[in-house]
Amino acid sequence: MDVLLLRTMVCVADHGSxxxxxxxxxxxxxxxxxRIRRLESHFGQALFERGRGGARLTAxxxxxxxxxxxxxxxxxxxxxxxxxAAGGAAPLxxxxxxxxxxxxxxxxxxxLKARCPKAPISLQTGPTxxxxxxxxxxxxxxxxxxxxxxxxxxxxxxxFRERLVVVSSxxxxxxxxxxxxxQGCSYRATAETWLRQAGRSDTEVVExxxxxxxxxxxxxxxxxxxxxxxxxxxxxxxxxxQIEVLPDPFAEIETCLAMRLDYQPVTAAKxxxxxxxxxxx
Amino acid sequence: MDVLLLRTMVCVADHGSxxxxxxxxxxxxxxxxxRIRRLESHFGQALFERGRGGARLTAxxxxxxxxxxxxxxxxxxxxxxxxxAAGGAAPLxxxxxxxxxxxxxxxxxxxLKARCPKAPISLQTGPTxxxxxxxxxxxxxxxxxxxxxxxxxxxxxxxFRERLVVVSSxxxxxxxxxxxxxQGCSYRATAETWLRQAGRSDTEVVExxxxxxxxxxxxxxxxxxxxxxxxxxxxxxxxxxQIEVLPDPFAEIETCLAMRLDYQPVTAAKxxxxxxxxxxx
DNA sequence: AAATTAATATCGATATTTTAGATGTATGGA
DNA sequence: TCCATACATCTAAAATATCGATATTAATTT
Numbered sequence: 001m002d003v004l005l006l007r008t009m010v011c012v013a014d015h016g017s018x019x020x021x022x023x024x025x026x027x028x029x030x031x032x033x034x035r036i037r038r039l040e041s042h043f044g045q046a047l048f049e050r051g052r053g054g055a056r057l058t059a060x061x062x063x064x065x066x067x068x069x070x071x072x073x074x075x076x077x078x079x080x081x082x083x084x085a086a087g088g089a090a091p092l093x094x095x096x097x098x099x100x101x102x103x104x105x106x107x108x109x110x111x112l113k114a115r116c117p118k119a120p121i122s123l124q125t126g127p128t129x130x131x132x133x134x135x136x137x138x139x140x141x142x143x144x145x146x147x148x149x150x151x152x153x154x155x156x157x158x159x160f161r162e163r164l165v166v167v168s169s170x171x172x173x174x175x176x177x178x179x180x181x182x183q184g185c186s187y188r189a190t191a192e193t194w195l196r197q198a199g200r201s202d203t204e205v206v207e208x209x210x211x212x213x214x215x216x217x218x219x220x221x222x223x224x225x226x227x228x229x230x231x232x233x234x235x236x237x238x239x240x241x242q243i244e245v246l247p248d249p250f251a252e253i254e255t256c257l258a259m260r261l262d263y264q265p266v267t268a269a270k271x272x273x274x275x276x277x278x279x280x281x
Numbered sequence: 282m283d284v285l286l287l288r289t290m291v292c293v294a295d296h297g298s299x300x301x302x303x304x305x306x307x308x309x310x311x312x313x314x315x316r317i318r319r320l321e322s323h324f325g326q327a328l329f330e331r332g333r334g335g336a337r338l339t340a341x342x343x344x345x346x347x348x349x350x351x352x353x354x355x356x357x358x359x360x361x362x363x364x365x366a367a368g369g370a371a372p373l374x375x376x377x378x379x380x381x382x383x384x385x386x387x388x389x390x391x392x393l394k395a396r397c398p399k400a401p402i403s404l405q406t407g408p409t410x411x412x413x414x415x416x417x418x419x420x421x422x423x424x425x426x427x428x429x430x431x432x433x434x435x436x437x438x439x440x441f442r443e444r445l446v447v448v449s450s451x452x453x454x455x456x457x458x459x460x461x462x463x464q465g466c467s468y469r470a471t472a473e474t475w476l477r478q479a480g481r482s483d484t485e486v487v488e489x490x491x492x493x494x495x496x497x498x499x500x501x502x503x504x505x506x507x508x509x510x511x512x513x514x515x516x517x518x519x520x521x522x523q524i525e526v527l528p529d530p531f532a533e534i535e536t537c538l539a540m541r542l543d544y545q546p547v548t549a550a551k552x553x554x555x556x557x558x559x560x561x562x
Numbered sequence: 563a564a565a566t567t568a569a570t571a572t573c574g575a576t577a578t579t580t581t582a583g584a585t586g587t588a589t590g591g592a
Numbered sequence: 593t594c595c596a597t598a599c600a601t602c603t604a605a606a607a608t609a610t611c612g613a614t615a616t617t618a619a620t621t622t
Contacts, residue, residue: 001360003284018599028582033600035580043367050599052589063366067359074355078348079282085344086326299570309611314571316609331570333619 001042003075006068008035009047013065017054073138080266090266091120095131095143098181098211099231100255104144104160111275112268119268129184135260142269146186147256155263156256159276162228163251164190165243169221172244176223177204179214187253191226194250215241228253282323284356287349289316290328294346298335354419361547371547372401376412376424379462379492380512381536385425385441392556393549400549410465416541423550427467428537436544437537440557443509445471445532446524450502453525457504458485460495468534472507475531496522509534 012021012032022029040047047061057065084090096105101123112121124131124140131143135154149156164187168174178195180188188205195203206223208214215235218225232243245251257276259265265273293302293313303310321328328342338346365371377386382404393402405412405421412424416435430437445468449455459476461469469486476484487504489495495506496516513524526532538557540546546554 001284001356017597019597029599030583030601031581037600043363044370045367052598054598060367064363067363071355071359074352075282078352082324082341082345082348086324086341089325298568300568308609310570311572311612312610318571331617333567333569333617335569 001039003072005035005039006072008032009039009061010065010068010072012036012048012055013057013061018050020054076138077264081264084266087118088116088267089118089120090268091122092142092266092268092272093140094121094123094272095134095140095145096123096125097128097131097144097146097185097187097255098125099162099187099228100144100160101125102211103228103231103234104255108272108275112272115271115275116268119266121268127181127184127188128186132258135258138260141263141266142257142259142272144255145258147254149256149258153261154258155261156258157273157276158254159257160255162230162253162255164226164246164253165229165232166224166226166246167215167218167232168224168242168244169219169240171242173242174224176221177206179206179208179217179223179225181211181214182207182209187226187228190246190250190253194226194246211235215239282320284353286316286320287353289313290320290342291346291349291353293317293329293336294338294342299331301335357419358545362545365547368399369397369548370399370401371549372403373423373547373549373553374421375402375404375553376415376421376426377404377406378409378412378425378427378466378468378536379406380443380468380509381425381441382406383492384509384511384515385536389553389556393553396552396556397549400547402549408462408465408469409467413539416539419541422544422547423538423540423553425536426539428535430537430539434542435539436542437539438554438557439535440538441536443511443534443536445507445527445534446510446513447505447507447527448496448499448513449505449523449525450500450521452523454523455505457502458487460487460489460498460504460506462492462495463488463490468507468509471527471531471534475507475527492516496520 008021008025011024012018015021015024018032018036019029022032025032036047043060043064045060046058047064048055049058080090105123109121109123124134126134128145131140131145132149132154134140135143144159145156147156147158166174178191180191192205195201206217208217211227211231212235214225214227215232217223219239219241226246229243229245232241235241257273259269263269289302289306292305293299296302296305299313299317300310303313306313317328324341324345326341327339328345329336330339361371386404390402390404405415407415409426412421412426413430413435415421416424425440426437428437428439447455459472461472473486476482487498489498492508492512493516495508496513498504499506500520500522507527510524510526513522516522538554540550544550
């Protein structure tokens with residue numbers, strides 16, 4: 001019984017079909033079939049019920065899946081620890097909100113790279129809710145998200161204090177729709193709460209996937225947006241964008257670095273925590 | 282990082298050299314070299330210090346070894362459980378003392394095979410001390426050993442009550458050396474204690490590896506032996522061997538089935554426990 | 563200093579395993 | 593009926609692991 005087979009089983013179960021798993025694992029679907037069949041013949045039991053609309057775990061498959069998940073997690077934890085012990089070369093997979101990535105991370109990551117040159121560091125951006133999901137599934141090791149964070153599921157340390165501002169094309173001109181990220185973005189949630197309290201629950205919301213796009217639309221006078229001051233300032237150079245701090249209690253938002261409770265920080269993660277502690281934003 | 286690589290590392294560490302590991306793993310030594318080098322280059326760190334007289338773990342190798350051992354144990358536990366859940370086909374590796382294997386196990390194993398026909402059952406014989414060692418290293422799942430057993434390290438259930446007898450070629454003729462198994466046999470320890478208490482500490486001891494050999498020598502009048510009554514009776518048919526029960530408190534010895542505290546019994550093991558509970562010997 | 567010994571390392575041929583990609587089969591819905 | 597979706601099967605080729613012979617190394621012995 002090989003780890004690859006277990007990984008494949010977990011991937012199929014997670015993505016609901018052989019073909020989806022093949023895409024995720026960068027191989028052809030026939031390989032997935034072969035591996036699952038090997039596992040199944042090893043146990044003499046079907047792991048999945050195949051049918052239109054994908055593959056579902058059988059009862060036996062379900063129990064195998066649960067054990068496989070914890071086994072693989074332990075396997076990866078050991079591998080991480082050893083890579084780390086071997087010379088601080090354990091990878092660190094970070095997540096961050098778009099705006100944090102743009103406004104805050106360049107300085108932090110530069111300092112981190114300087115102190116852990118060998119550690120491969122990767123970054124994935126997305127809204128807070130999705131990042132917490134990735135964290136929970138162990139797809140990322142630590143994520144910069146808008147606080148506060150559910151302390152029952154994650155540890156978190158304060159990283160940056162952001163001031164939320166309203167961005168518009170002219171002072172006080174809050175006409176047109178609110179440009180915001182897709183659902184799951186906590187800044188958007190804050191903005192909507194603010195608008196409701198200000199009696200503007202009718203404001204239309206336009207979803208956009210990129211921060212640049214949002215600012216571009218706002219600059220063109222198509223509407224307004226809510227974003228952290230730092231992030232706007234970075235983009236504002238040479239533009240006519242106007243900013244205005246949100247009223248309390250919406251102005252002050254804390255960005256935290258969140259991790260799973262059971263995550264054992266690798267060297268690079270410890271250094272990141274030190275960097276955040278040294279230079280509080 | 283493949284399981285085979287970890288298994289190889291553990292095997293090298295356990296047996297002290299690449300070539301010894303190669304023998305145990307049924308492959309040529311160059312394979313071991315290749316696998317260890319792959320692991321080492323993966324971590325960028327040496328796992329073993331090579332030298333005349335074998336390979337020793339480096340500090341890093343030691344920590345890798347410890348993690349690998351627990352990981353492999355978990356891996357195997359999961360595999361066992363799943364094979365078991367898939368249809369009671371999980372293997373059961375038994376250990377037993379020579380005399381137990383000869384006198385008691387045939388009936389028990391027959392009943393076990395009848396109730397778990399699919400489960401592969403293997404048996405390894407040896408003296409109590411070695412069996413407990415195998416148990417501890419998880420090389421066997423359960424072992425029939427002479428009680429009492431250290432309850433801090435093993436669970437044990439009573440299996441058979443044996444009456445120890447002195448075997449000689451003529452009634453009362455306890456001349457010549459004591460024929461016994463190698464060190465580690467608890468019957469031998471009992472016999473030596475008895476002899477000491479009887480003021481015969483000077484009795485010479487001849488070690489032999491097989492029970493048949495011992496009885497043969499005794500029958501030829503070369504000396505005497507101590508063994509469970511049942512085992513002697515099986516072999517005695519048509520011989521002139523004389524038996525005499527040992528004085529208290531040496532006569533009554535309990536044979537237990539011992540398992541590691543953390544062993545999760547597979548179906549075959551549970552059935553074995555039932556069989557022992559039904560027909561106490 | 564040379565020879566011996568007990569180890570691991572290296573290398574090329576071979577065998578095995580895994581993969582990709584083309585094709586087949588089944589099934590439900592337009 | 594035809595199409596789309598999804599798994600199964602098969603084959604050639606690519607990747608990988610193994611064997612077996614030989615080289616290398618370092619510590620002992622002579």
